[in-house]
Amino acid sequence: xxxxxxxxxxxxxxxxxxxxxxxxxxxxxxxxxxxxxxxxxxxxxxxxxxxxxxxxxxxxxxxxxxxxxxxxxxxxxxxxxxxxxxxxxxxxxxxxxxxxxxxxxxxxxxxxxxxxxxxxxxxxxxxxxxxxxxxxxxxxxxxxxxxxxxxxxxxxxxxxxxxxxxxxxxxxxx
Numbered sequence: 001x002x003x004x005x006x007x008x009x010x011x012x013x014x015x016x017x018x019x020x021x022x023x024x025x026x027x028x029x030x031x032x033x034x035x036x037x038x039x040x041x042x043x044x045x046x047x048x049x050x051x052x053x054x055x056x057x058x059x060x061x062x063x064x065x066x067x068x069x070x071x072x073x074x075x076x077x078x079x080x081x082x083x084x085x086x087x088x089x090x091x092x093x094x095x096x097x098x099x100x101x102x103x104x105x106x107x108x109x110x111x112x113x114x115x116x117x118x119x120x121x122x123x124x125x126x127x128x129x130x131x132x133x134x135x136x137x138x139x140x141x142x143x144x145x146x147x148x149x150x151x152x153x154x155x156x157x158x159x160x161x162x163x164x165x166x167x168x169x170x171x172x173x174x
């Protein structure tokens with residue numbers, strides 16, 4: 001079914017808004033990937049607060065240009081899908097994990113964008129190795145909690161030492 005010019009313009013505007021609302025984009029070649037695998041990717045992306053969309057490169061290029069992102073979609077290899085992420089690393093992490101878990105599937109990262117800046121394949125893979133915001137928050141809480149826990153242990157050790165000294169004095173006087 002052919003899309004009318006108005007439908008294409010509406011789609012480009014919608015995708016441009018999605019791009020503007022995303023912190024990161026990951027472009028992946030899904031040529032030869034089964035519908036079942038694409039469904040798994042969509043579900044995993046949804047769990048991380050991200051989404052997946054397949055577009056013709058020309059339409060994607062127009063949407064990227066409208067959003068002010070400096071990526072040339074026509075230079076990307078194969079059939080390209082886009083993962084939109086509201087977190088800087090979530091989509092890259094999901095796609096990289098899918099690639100590792102499914103080595104037999106020809107699903108490759110072709111590039112990405114962080115904000116309005118273009119990312120190479122290597123930069124997207126490096127982004128995938130970074131901890132997510134939730135992991136960073138957990139690390140921060142652990143870091144903040146460690147000195148407090150040490151302080152509490154020190155205080156309780158001093159108090160128990162004082163109790164032992166007082167008990168020894170009591171036994172000596174008795």
